[in-house]
Amino acid sequence: MTLKRTAPLVLMTAAALSMTACAQSERDSGDGGGGSSDVKDTLTFGAAGAPELFDPLYATDGETFRVTRQIHQGLLGIKPGTADVQPELAESWEPSDDGLSWTFHLRQGVKFSDGTDFDADAVCYNMERMYNQKGAGQTAAEYWTYFFGTFSDDPEGSLYKSCEAKDADTAVIDVTRTTSSFPTILSLDSFSMQSPTALEEGDANNVQAQGEGFTYPEYSMNPVGIGPYKLDSYDEANKTVTLVANDDYYGDPPKTKTLVFKIIPDETTRRQELEAGSIDGYDLPNPVDWQGLEDDGNNVQVRPAFNVLYLGLNPEKNPKLKDLRVRQAIAYALNREQMVTSQLPEGASVASQFMPEAVSGYNKDLEPYPYDPDKAKQLLKEAGAEGMSLTFAFPTEVSRPYMPDPQKIHAAFTKDLEAVGIKVKEVSKPWNGGYLDDVSANGAYDAWLLGWTGDYNAADNFLGTFFSDLKGNDFHTSVMPWGKTLSEDLKAADAIVDEDERAAAYEDINKRIAEEYLPGIPISHSPPALVTSEKVEGLVASPLTAETFDTVTVAK
Template sequence: MTLKRTAPLVLLTVAALSMSACAQSDRDSGSDGGTSGGDVKDTFTFGAAGAPDVFDPLYATDGETFRITRQIHSGLLGIKPGTADIQPELAESWTPSEDGLSWTFKLRQGVKFSDGTAFDGKAVCYNMDRMYNQKGAGQTAAEYWTYFFGTFSDDPSGSLYKSCEAPDDTTAVINVTRTTSSFPTILSLDSFSMQSPTALEKGDANNVQSAGEGFTYPEYSKNPVGIGPYKISKYDEANKTVALVANESYYGEQPKTKNLVFKIIPDESTRRQELQAGSIDGYDLPNPVDWKGLKDAGNKVEVRPAFNILYLGLNPERNPKLKDLKVRQAIAYALNRDQMVKSQLPEGAQVASQFMPDTVSGYNTSLQPYAYDPEKAKSLLKEAGAEGMTLKFAFPTEVSRPYMPDPQKIHAAFTKDLEAVGIKVEQVSKPWNGGYLDDVSANGAYDAWLLGWTGDYNAADNFLGTFFSDLKGNDFHTSVMPWGKTLSEDLKKADAIVDEGEREAAYQDINKRIAEEYLPGIPVSHSPPALVTSGKVQGLTASPLTAEMFDTVTAGK
């Protein structure tokens, strides 16, 4: 529906959610849920591009891990299959107070965690307080909480979350410190799923410790207890498989396929070969050059809308030359992004002019990408006194992402471009979950790196806010830049604007300043990712958020 731009945000939310709350989750509708039958096998095997990092979703940060955790956990809110829209999940409805600072969630009744613990208002508050009360290394590991809720209980002044109350078993009231376009939508994120208070307590789940460049997690993180359609059966690290089994106490219909196996196959060509051999039933992110051949062989290739951004990040704290806008602009002019998009990304991909796709409110249509102009790049480097500078430029291995199907090839193309304008490149690589993400986010180990983002929900704050709102903790190290604080504060102000039209205009202005005055990194491209399955697979709904559920899938024989 079309909403009036002058309507208050709280009233808009009440109107929209009062309608959606009347609907039941799609998982509850229309099937006998059986796994029997002569034409159906009881195992669906999916080829994963990378190993999971940790099964406690609070500490997870990457898509390969979330692909697994979302099968074993549920949140208060969910995502309607095939869309980026929220729908009821463990909460049947949610209503804000008049000032928008207290939200009352009416909960599903008769729901239990897979260990038999009752899901009720107290369980909701236990989970929210557990996340808010993280200490030490747990705060660093809980990156999504920091992104979306801010600080923790030891620094409440910067927190969106305030408190939680459970008036009765079927009600939870979550209090927040300010109005924001992101709440309660962020409760649909996998990181904020509900977990069994009994299991969390018994497993000492918060006992996270720093270990070199990463973390060590308690035993609980290997076998967490949620309310999803599946539960963990076994993680065989030696054989690189994660086995899940149907959760017999799941509140919705039972999964169509009893066993769900994730087979970790880092190499994309190997995943394709295993699909053709029948040893897996599907995999994500097939190489665009293979789409036609996969279809011709009888497979199904589902192309999702491009709801993502690939960027080249820059770290001016590690390399002071990057503090100069002319140097950052030179890098932008040096990159032949048009050629990279045409040669390495699928049809429908486009060069990016800003750090969010054009479907998100606040996108500035007047902006154009920096043109490929190596002579302009050389001139700017000379003006900045940065001729012959060196960049420690990194890319991840053992992974394919929706926005980055082949990181090594993209890195090689950009390395060639940078060297052509006189920038020396020190090439670095690490496995995605073997140090790369920690080096980027926690350690600031690189001058430049390839990374990206697939939106969690449809809001400018989910892109720009995720990248730049946290002045002290963002990957681009904007705290050392004279405009860093201004950008952080302006993003927070924009997110709090109630009027939709004013909020959109504020984000358009911020996008313009990011592109023309700040340039903390180089937005590269938006790419429509695909998902491929055997022609025998039925019931899989592709998600623009790459957030597929597998409980509706049958694999055939």
Template sequence: MTLKRTAPLVLLTAAALSMTACAESQRDDSGGSGGGSADSNVKDTFTFGAAGAPELFDPLYATDGETFRVTRQIHSGLLGIKPGTADIQPELAESWEPSDDGLSWTFNLRQGVKFSDGTDFNAEAVCYNLDRMYNQKGAGQTAAEYWTYFFGTFSDDPENSLYKSCEAKDANTAVVDITRTTSSFPTILSLASFAIQSPKALEEGDANNVKAQGEGFTYPDYSMNPVGVGPYKLASYDEANKTVNLVANENWYGEAPKTKNLVFKIIPDESTRRQELQAGSIDGYDLPNPVDWKGLKDAGNNVEIRDAFNVLYIGLNPERNPKLKDLKVRQAIAYATNRDQMVKTQLPEGAAVASQFIPPAVSGYNESIQPYAYDPEKAKQLLQEAGAEGMTLKFAFPTEVSRPYMPDPQKIHAAFTKDLQAVGIKVQEVSKPWNGGYLDDVSANGAYDAWLLGWTGDYNAADNFLGTFFSSPKTNDFHTNVLPWGQQLSDDLKKADAIVDEDERATAYQDLNQQIVEKYLPAIPVSHSPPALVVSDKVEGLVPSPLTAETFDTVTVQK
């Protein structure tokens, strides 16, 4: 997950309840013992090749996946992610229950837990952390992007904040009040940004003292000296040698990590990561290029393919190109593009054509919807009926980037350009670097008629996909404000997200998914593509996460 996002930031404006889980955590309560294995054939270190350096170790201010990959080993949240899935499970909260109106949540906390500095985890620590996030000031508000994205605003603007208050009812019970019901709460508490940290360490490290510096920030001492409840703790960050070194947390409440030492070796170049894996200097790395999967497997490595939790789409801008206001034209583009062939030739094993804008793993997915078939003759007919024969599309793709849902944007764009030209649509090809203006051109500037983009979900809720895409008609990428149904779709999405009953909410989203692709079609859903990570054949115990939210305390490495 990362806020270097593929769609605009849309504040949570509506809502409904998520799981009212009362399940018990699967963690072992026997307590940590320092980590490591007594097996002499097992190494005491797991070395992972990271694509980038962590910016800091205070997850509240983090925005990128490489930072979260490290902080996820150090910190824990009230809720966790069930390994191998996108579903939430108990973590520091053993159970939770909403009030009848869904605005007050009672969290029953795990007992006997200590932070890595030896201080107690309890309800006061929970409220201290949530209030600390809510009370950010100045540059801290700007830096805390995930809080802004998911909770809206801070204590200086309470009317627009999802968070209201937290009360330590007793040492083991925290009551959190919110201002509106939402399907995103309490699920968002499983995100790495909202981990619970040691109040003592936060205070002593002046954790909130964030200052703006140019286009970035300077962070206080605490940001490089984290104290959490995770299975590991920070031993050192050697910037010169580009390594982050973690060691098993002896205060960890669960079963001790299988491997005592966890090292992140920072290797920005993907081909170099592959070479270092082959040389045995690292034990694994993330997002191997799909063209290398076979070679990596043939060399004896394990390519762990995650479940797809993303969607690639062709975005459309009817405000810039009025011909796109006609549903028949949008449908023609869907019929014209041979998405099945593209998936088979351009995407990795396990990818599938998308029928809607959420992947099958998300609650609210409608299994009855079929993807638009590849039918160029139907496309030509619709273009003729709409009087759009020979129309021109300014069709863009990003350069200098590879995404899990879009490993080679130029090749995908070329395939679809050929398809569009075959039905008489003229294509004006445009490209721009991903971090060199492409995202701004899509989101802020509305510079293209059509473009390639996608989204990887943060958690299992339809609103995280559909709400992000379409709930704000005046500011969304698809400019649905110029279409007669734009506001209606926005209102319906907000109503669906506010439904308390999970089954009822899922049904509402299933109906909306069908309307979106059959009645509205603001963009063309293309595919869902599984990302992968690769480890040597000596690595055991790694559980791939569709959210790329792996924890490494279960991993062992044979000598």
């Protein structure tokens, strides 16, 4: 393939317990935020979906995080172009001998965009704010549940224990157990630092359940962060989010003063707008367009495949799915190889497990369930599930790195399922218009399409995210006889300090998930791309799809 590619993916291999950092954050020198007469003051980027809100604690999707990571920063960050952790608001950190206490040495002279000082008290305020979520806030704060477990009203299940401001520049965070994920998870957007003043004044924790979703406080649409940009406006009617340079930013000013995210759900329309010059770039171009986009002079950066698309199953909603034979029948029924070949780019592959090969703990001996409709029919007959019905959902108004065209993928799999006698009821909803809530909070579908792009290189970030929380996972494993075992085994594996032992434990778990449990069907791993016009410079594609825009310029 002749396309331009992103920088190589550098994967973390050191266990969190041995990880310390003291290097200063590397930043390109700027010209004062677009001061050059040769560059524009505004960069316009085509987003595939609308953000749900701007308080990252309650965010769950990539389109929201694309915006919030320009506004907010965390104690740890990710080195551009890699999956490696680097210093951000903490300049260095180290664990105690037992790995249960972590000391963070903070960057000095830093302020939030409202002028509030960033210090150890601010760190502890943020950690306690997240830990002390109540009611609907606990349900909405899904990333906390995924990575930290429970909240202060159920401390036995929490990874987080406490935070102490040792002095203004030193915060000590205690955890309840050793894990390969801490402190790496502090690089996630959801755990960014926000202004204690603004959080308090905006009643930021006042989340309320409403119907199938939530209502959020005013603060969620008026965030105060510490990043290179701050929110100027969100025009829902014109589908634009406008960010402007944060004058209080501690680092080099953004090279472009104004950053506009123009929400364009349709990929064809995004390409047309790039060609017309009304946007300067967009994410997730259709794979069939990559070569043509480059031939037209654009820069196409292809990221590594650090993701998984899966078909989720809900045995609580549809009891027939409790039978392993039925779940296996669905796996045999899907012609995943044909879907990958016809709809995904070169470099995509059929998945045998719920994590990509680059992640430690991947079981190389596993093979994907082959396409075998006759075997599927036989298993359905043995299970007494011939002619069963399946409510099968897909999202609209979005493209994801692992799912460039959800409707086409859904149509292909619907055809496969109906061919073996399964009656499919098609359901769709907008990505941030009910779909994610229906999957995660409401368990509304028998089967659905969803996926995951890794936040960092750890098996726990994939398997733990999906299955560790017995009570709250999307696959409803709590109704399965093996659900508790899987949850406990994942937590035990994550606590293993020795890398080789931990990898072996995850390999065994992957084997059991594929052969004994099969809570869903892993579909594929797909390398997503990012395209910008030839006038754009300085945008580094991230294997985590976690790009920042403060280093980007657009020539006039």
